[in-house]
Amino acid sequence: MTNATFTRRSAIALSALVLAAGANAQGVDKIKVGLMLPFSGTYTALGVAIENGFKLYVDEQGGKLAGREIEFIKVDDESDPAKATENVNKLIRRDKVDVIVGTVHSGVAMAMARAAKESNTLLIVPNAGSDAVTGPMCGQNIFRSSFSNWQSSYPMGTVAARQDGKKTAMTITWKYAAGEEMTNAFKEGFEKEGGKVVKQLTLPFPNVEFQALLTEIASAKPDAVFAFFAGGGAVKFVKDYAAAGLNKTIPLYGSGFLTDGTLDAQGEAAQGMFTTLHYADNLELPKDKSFRTAYAKAFKLQPDVYAVQGYDAAQILRTGLDAVKGDVSKKAEFAAAVEKAKFDSPRGAFTMSKSHNPVQDIYLRKVDGKENKMVGIAAKALPDPARGCKL
CATH class of the missing domain: 3.40.50.2300 (Response regulator)
Known part of the structure; x- marks a missing residue:
């Protein structure tokens, strides 16, 4: 092997190393x-x-x-x-x-x-x-x-009892952490203001067969229902609730996920509903x-x-x-x-x-057309209780 060949090969190898190093640095x-x-x-x-x-x-x-x-x-x-x-x-x-x-x-x-x-x-x-x-x-x-799930739903409980004067309520959600924490937070707020949650209904996630539970709600006749569903499940629940005629006799409340990103599909069934959330349209x-x-x-x-x-x-x-x-x-x-x-x-x-x-502020919102319109502040600069945090 000549010196020239060695030099050329060395230069090529060195160039390759430099390029690789540059790529790694990037x-x-x-x-x-x-x-x-x-x-x-x-x-x-x-x-x-x-x-x-x-x-x-x-x-x-x-x-x-x-x-x-x-x-x-x-x-x-x-x-x-x-x-x-x-x-x-x-x-x-x-x-x-x-x-x-x-x-x-x-x-x-x-x-x-x-x-x-x-x-x-x-x-x-x-x-x-x-x-x-x-x-x-x-x-x-x-x-x-x-x-936090508590943060989004606790204020709706206080509004339903204190502002709207509801005395009894039922809750409904999927049986998983988010749903159970939100409905429990509503219950905490509702009962703190003198209301009583008479029953908490659940169904497996992501089941959307609501009919049996809607029949139970119709039979119990509470003053209000609080629901947590989101996405496709929220669309079907709100439409089924209205189709059963319950929206005319038992007001449906929710954390804002019930109507956020879903109003186009829910249409008339969602009109007039109140929800609480940290955002509004x-x-x-x-x-x-x-x-x-x-x-x-x-x-x-x-x-x-x-x-x-x-x-x-x-x-x-x-x-x-x-x-x-x-x-x-x-x-x-x-x-x-x-x-x-x-x-x-x-x-x-x-x-x-x-x-x-x-x-953050938690807004009280009302469905009007295709918007969740802010009609008040349900809780100002509300912190999560952070129960159990050791920081």
């Missing part, structure tokens, strides 16, 4: 965000809205957070708790993501929170309201951009107006609460990353920055509690 420079959301089944539309909202915020920052490009890795969680641990560990161990964003189903979110705590991976929950996420499962590396806030315009332009859709929560999940991530200059290993500094921040959200400004749940 890879390191990116923040890997694992989107573990429902992209099939009952909650598909919710998962898509969260993803859209998150990506809209990132796009508004020029595609970077804290100067680092964002790489998205998607996993369909199928709203199946039995697959949750395997799915989240794919993101943590195989894909080595820097942060996980998810999910909608509370049972799945609990498995994600456990895995995040064990691996000390950043987790931002953009919907699932499981009380335990900011209660016993709270952690320095776990944040929520949405609500007519807030008339400058931030909300600009958000709604940008979202409609980007996705040819009107945004809902799920899109807002995705948007604010990205905003929380940016706040923490800015404080640590993109170094996701600095969990304490990341958390401290988020805890001190005031977030300019489409829902209205909110802060973050010590347990990392938004401290």
Whole structure:
């Protein structure tokens, strides 16, 4: 072999090493965000809205957070708790993501929170309201951009009893963590104000055969019914309730998910319903107006609460990353920055509690046409009780 041949080969090899190093450096420079959301089944539309909202915020920052490009890795969680641990560990161990964003189903979110705590991976929950996420499962590396189940439903109980004067109520939901926590929170608020929940009805998730339970409600004749369903289940329940004629004799209340993102399909059946939530369609806030315009332009859709929560999940991530200059290993500094921040959200400004749940206004909304219109504030700057949190 000649010296010239050796030199040429050495130069080629060196160039290859330099290119590989450059590629690795680029890879390191990116923040890997694992989107573990429902992209099939009952909650598909919710998962898509969260993803859209998150990506809209990132796009508004020029595609970077804290100067680092964002790489998205998607996993369909199928709203199946039995697959949750395997799915989240794919993101943590195989894909080595820097942060996980998810999910909608509370049972799945609990498995994600456990895995995040064990691996000390950043987790931002953009919907699932499981009380335990900011209660016993709270952690320095776990944040929520949405609500706790208690937070969204307790105020509806106080409104129904104190403001509307209802004395008896029944609740109905799927038999899983989110439904049971929301209906229990309604009961807590309702009974604190002197009402009495006479029965709490459940059916397996995602069953939508409501007829037998609607017959039981008609027979019991309570003053009010409080329901939690979302997505396709919410559409069918509200329509079935109206078809049974119950909406004319027993007012139906709900947490806002009963009518958010579902009004087009529910149509006349939802008109006049009252719900409580941290977002409404007519807030008339400058931030909300600009958000709604940008979202409609980007996705040819009107945004809902799920899109807002995705948007604010990205905003929380940016706040923490800015404080640590993109170094996701600095969990304490990341958390401290988020805890001190005031977030300019489409829902209205909110802060973050010590347990990392938004401290936010809960609006009383009334369905009017295709809008959930804000008619009052059911609870001002309401914090989650964070029962069991040791932070």
